Amino acid sequence: MNRTSDMKKRLPGIILITGGIVLVAMVIQAVILSFINNRSFDRTSQVLLDQVSNVIEKNKASEEDLIDSLKEDYMVRAKAVAYIVDAKPEVANDVDELRKIAALISVDEVHLFNTDGVIYAGTNPEYFGYSFDSGEQMAYFKPMLDDKNLTMCQDVTPNTSNGKKMMYAITWNDDGTKMIQVGIEPRRLLNEVKQNEISTVVANMPMYDGLSVVVADGESGEIYGCSYEPVVGLTLDEIGISVTDDMLPDDEDSxxxxxxxxxxxxxxxxxxxxEYVIGVIYRMDVNSRSNMAIMVIMALYLCFAAGLVVSMVMKVIHANRERNEQLSILTSMSGxxxxxxxxxxxxDTFALYTAGDLILRAGERAAGAKELMRKIVHKVVVDEHQASAQKFMDLDSLGDRLIKKKIVSGEFMVKDLGWFRLSFISIDVDEDGRPLKVIFTTRNIDEDKKREQKLIRRSYTDELTKCYNRSAYIDDVRELPGDSVYVYVSMDVNGLKPVNDTLGHAAGxxxxxxxxxxxxxxxxxxGKVYRMGGDEFAAIIFVNTRRLKRVQQEFDDVVRGWSGQLVKSVSISCGYVSSDEKDWESFDEIVKAADERMYENKAAYYRQKGGDRRYR
Structure with a gap:
């Protein structure tokens, strides 16, 4: 009775102490969870900000490449207008006709300058009388007056007349009596490309509940992209964020x-x-709800067994830390x-985090990591890349390749999907720096490869003839093996100038x-055929002497049988030199010998024709 009474007397105290322990534990847990979640948010936000910044920089470089390609295109259009005006001189002073030509060539303005750099005709009469001395924008083209072989294109710049952002390209006509300039307004297209790319970047960022990534204009605050789509197009001020110079001064990073x-x-x-402001926003009530649920569970466990409080707290802290670290890594990488x-x-084990259908089917039922790698290569990689891919995916040699390295990568062609980049990322190493655990990732880079190859092809291709250009010639000669056997062919098209003079440049x-x-x-x-400039061509072909004779005969037959719509026949002077004719001192000596034979052939051609070679 006394013991029961004593227990009843002590019960409120026990309950109070237990409640106090639970309360203190809940407060401690709340502080710990807040600290862990804040740190997790800070790490995650910095990773996301770095990713967005890197992609924006890459897109900016792509935009610069686009502007460069636009310049080349606009210079070609300026030359096209010059050819038309030369072919139909009467349109030079006809505004309506020039506007039709502008529409045909897909430009906004056409201006004709005299040899003093003064506009005397064009699609915009209000600009007549403007000259290269009429302002900074016009003065950019002054070098044209000193070099009639020059063709220029200006970056996007406000024009002299009304400040409208334009790109202008200018060229001399063939006889050097006038300059033709075209103007195009490309800014709207570039802005749309830029904004669309930003929206795509943000939409593809890895997210979790309550977290949003925002990309906005650094001056106006207009939101270009956000993982919460309804705010795209609004300003930061309109959603309650004032990004002022006080908040982000120029000397502060974040x-x-x-x-x-x-x-x-x-x-x-x-x-x-x-030029952007990028940010990561996290709703604190989402974090609070999660924390509250954890604390209630902790309170129930503590009431059931107060003695296990410390152990439970440590387990929860450890579980939360591991969960948040994994969540941070996975959310920043898996997407x-x-x-x-x-x-x-x-x-020799593996864990799957995410996989496209092709990889998933290739690795299903794999018993271990090594078998998984072999199956992926065998079922996914194209035959031509099988050997190199198997060598790259060999886990037995991976340790040596990853010593003191964080990542190794290889690029291979995948069946049905194109080019992929495969990477091993070291995340745990032993005392010698050899990897114990790695992340294996695959990424589709087919579009990047196609864009790269397209740029290479364009930079190495002559626009008119589709032959390789001089840049390709220089690179190929530099990589030509010194012991290879080949034939160098020097070629020159006969009669180009008379054709241009009598039939026009379209015929030429x-x-x-x-x-x-x-x-x-x-x-x-x-081998390859190169246009060296004008009517001069060269070819480097890999044939032996016996095959060369058949190729020469075939070439002569093809040339004799060719006929065009404006020009009825073609004649080509050639000089052939084989690299194994004798012990040549250098490649240049072979070229010189081929040129001499070509000029001998050309001289014989003009002796037979009875013409003057100067008018070829």
Missing amino acids: FTGIRRINGFRNRCVFRRSG MYYSMHMLDLQH DELLQGAAECMEQCFGNY
Whole structure:
């Protein structure tokens, strides 16, 4: 009775102490969870900000490449207008006709300058009388007065008349009596490309509940992209964020703070990145709900067994830390890749985080990490890349390749999907720096490869004839093996100038294109054909002496049989030199010998024709 009474007396105290322990534990847990979640947010936000900044920089470089390609295109259009005006001189003073030509060539303005750099005709009479001395924008083209072989294109610049952002390209006509300038307004297209790319970047960022990424204009605050789509097109001020110079001064890298947005408290991190402001926003009530659930569970467990409080707290802290670290890694990586596996090299095991259907089917029922790698290569990689891919995916040699390295990558062609980049990322190493655990990732880079190859082809291709250009010639000669046996062919198209003078430049272009077709048809199967400039061509073909005679005969037959719409025949002077004719001192000596034989052939051609070679 006394013991029961004593227990009853002590019960409130026990309950109070237990409640106090639970309360203190809940407070401690709340503080710990807040600290862990804030750190997790800070790490995640910095990773996301770095990713967005890197992609924006890459897109900016792509935009610069686009502008460069636009310049080349606009200079070609200026030359096209010059050819038309030369062919129909009467349109030079006809505004309506020039506007029709502008529409045909897809430009906004056409201006004709005299040899003193003064506009005397064009699609815009209000500009007549303007000259290269009429302002900074016009003065950019003054070098044209000193070099009639020059063709220029200006960056996007406000024009002299009304400040409208334009790109202008200018060229001399063939006889050097006037300059033709075209103007195009490309800014709207570039802005749309830029904004669309930003929207795509943000939409593809890895997210979790309550977290948003924002990219906005650094001056106006207009939101170009956000993982919460309804705010795209609004300004930061309109959603409750004032990104002022006080908040992000020029000498500060980033801002971290609390802001109330749409009635909710949000933890925010913002950073300037060039002309943009990028930020990560996290709703704190989402974090609070998660924390509250954890604390209630902890309280129930503590009431059931107060003695296990410390152990439970430590387990929860450890579980939360591991969960948040994994969440941070996975959310920052998994959305970026086609597939991602964790490989344990010590125990030959793997864990799948994410995978596209092709990789998933290729690796199903794999018993270990090594078998998984072999199956993926065997079922996914194209036959031509099988050997190199198997060598790259060999886990037995991976340790040596990854010593003191964080990542190794290889690029291979995948069946049905194109080019992929495969990477091993070291995340755990032993005391010697050899990897124990790695992340294996695959990423589709087919579009990047196609864009790269397209740029290379364009930079190495002559616009008119589609032959390789001088840049390609220089690179190929530099890489030509010194012990290879080849034939160097020096070629010159006969009669180009008379054709241009009598039939026009369109006929001259057809003559060059026809000659190039004959060369490609006969020499293209054995090597490459290059346009060196004007009517001069060269070919490097890999044939022996016996085959060369048949190729020469075939070429002569093809040239004799060619006929165009404007030009009825083509004649080409050639000089052939084989690299094994004798012990040549250098490649240049071979070229010189081929040129001499070509000029001998050309001289014989003009002796037979009875013409003057100066008018070829």
